[in-house]
Amino acid sequence: MLAIAIVPLMAIKRLDFGPMALAEQQARQGIPHRGSAHHQGESAQPFRHDNAKASFVWAPLLVMALVLIAMLGPKGFPFEPVPGSEFRAALSTSYFFAAITLIGLMTGYRVRALNDGIAVYLKGMSNMMSVAIILVLAWTLSGIGKELGTAAYIAEQAQAGFPYWLVPATAFLLAAIISFATGSSWGTFAIMIPLVIPTAVAIDAPLFVSIGAVLSGGLFGDHCSPISETTILASTGADCDQFEHVRTQLPCALLNGGIALASFVLAGITAHPGIVILALLVQLTTVILLARQHQRRQPAAAQAQVL
Numbered sequence: 001m002l003a004i005a006i007v008p009l010m011a012i013k014r015l016d017f018g019p020m021a022l023a024e025q026q027a028r029q030g031i032p033h034r035g036s037a038h039h040q041g042e043s044a045q046p047f048r049h050d051n052a053k054a055s056f057v058w059a060p061l062l063v064m065a066l067v068l069i070a071m072l073g074p075k076g077f078p079f080e081p082v083p084g085s086e087f088r089a090a091l092s093t094s095y096f097f098a099a100i101t102l103i104g105l106m107t108g109y110r111v112r113a114l115n116d117g118i119a120v121y122l123k124g125m126s127n128m129m130s131v132a133i134i135l136v137l138a139w140t141l142s143g144i145g146k147e148l149g150t151a152a153y154i155a156e157q158a159q160a161g162f163p164y165w166l167v168p169a170t171a172f173l174l175a176a177i178i179s180f181a182t183g184s185s186w187g188t189f190a191i192m193i194p195l196v197i198p199t200a201v202a203i204d205a206p207l208f209v210s211i212g213a214v215l216s217g218g219l220f221g222d223h224c225s226p227i228s229e230t231t232i233l234a235s236t237g238a239d240c241d242q243f244e245h246v247r248t249q250l251p252c253a254l255l256n257g258g259i260a261l262a263s264f265v266l267a268g269i270t271a272h273p274g275i276v277i278l279a280l281l282v283q284l285t286t287v288i289l290l291a292r293q294h295q296r297r298q299p300a301a302a303q304a305q306v307l
Contacts, residue, residue: 001276002283003219003255009287016253017290023244051109059105060098067094092142139190145192165268167205168213171196173266176257178223181285183228185218192218206271213264220257224250255290259283 009015016024020080025222028303069091073081103117171192179188192214195201235245265281 001081002260002279003223003253005280005283006252006256006287009284015291017287017294019248020252021291021294023248032214047109051110051111053105056102056111063101064094064098067097072141104181134267137187141191147192162203164203164205165265167196168209168264168268169201169261171210172217172261173219174214175214176221179218179219179221179228180225183222183225183231185222185228185230188218188221206268209264209267209271216291220253220260224253254282255286259286271299273291 010020014024016110032121055146068090072082072087073080075086077087099121103112103114103121106112106117107114117283175192176186178191179185195209196210196214197207199205200207222230225231226243231246232242235242259282261278263275265274266278
């Protein structure tokens with residue numbers, strides 16, 4: 001929620017601070033940032049073709065929706081629960097037919113050769129292999145921990161004197177560390193959820209808050225990690241150096257992470273929904289103060305540069 005709330009503050013209200021504010025100022029002045037293709041003397045041109053059609057966008061989406069409805073509708077979706085395995089199978093099938101539709105349209109309109117379209121599709125599949133491997137290894141580690149009784153051991157040790165109200169904050173920190181090191185939020189969930197739930201139940205810690213702490217910590221560490229697919233895709237799409245992207249967004253993420261950690265401490269004591277509103281107000285106030293501080297520094301820095 002904090003990550004979503006800070007986007008309009010910085011994008012619409014332009015309440016930038018730290019390295020992000022400097023990068024934004026340089027972008028408005030037309031100064032190329034480090035690592036960009038323009039900065040390196042290259043030209044980053046998007047793929048264009050005279051025969052491109054709007055149907056390249058809506059037709060695959062329509063096919064995907066129709067396949068989903070055809071496969072899940074007879075099972076009662078969206079009014080009846082559908083098993084996760086069947087839902088994932090329907091999603092995979094709809095994605096496949098949507099991709100086939102797009103490849104066929106581009107081939108038919110002579111925008112891209114059939115072999116090139118298939119090659120792009122296979123390249124996209126290969127890029128997902130690292131994510132799949134991390135998930136499989138995470139599930140393996142989780143399974144080993146379950147067989148060894150790791151969850152029961154942690155719950156037993158927690159009952160010996162670990163404060164129940166610290167479980168959410170501790171889960172947030174551990175999830176953040178694991179996801180930062182591995183670059184995978186989903187892998188972190190697979191490791192942490194089977195450990196946190198028994199521990200929270202054993203010592204009467206707020207269960208939903210503890211689960212939320214794992215999800216929040218996993219996302220926080222994932223967005224801060226330079227090896228995360230989120231970081232790589234975001235920086236590539238913006239024509240920005242991967243580590244430059246991490247450097248500029250890290251203060252924003254750390255601000256949200258600090259507020260979230262303090263909020264989970266409070267939520268561990270009293271799982272009151274008003275803590276969310278309090279966290280958002282703290283974020284808004286802090287961002288405004290930091291942005292104003294940066295704006296006050298700019299004239300002084302410009303004057304010093306002139307002198």
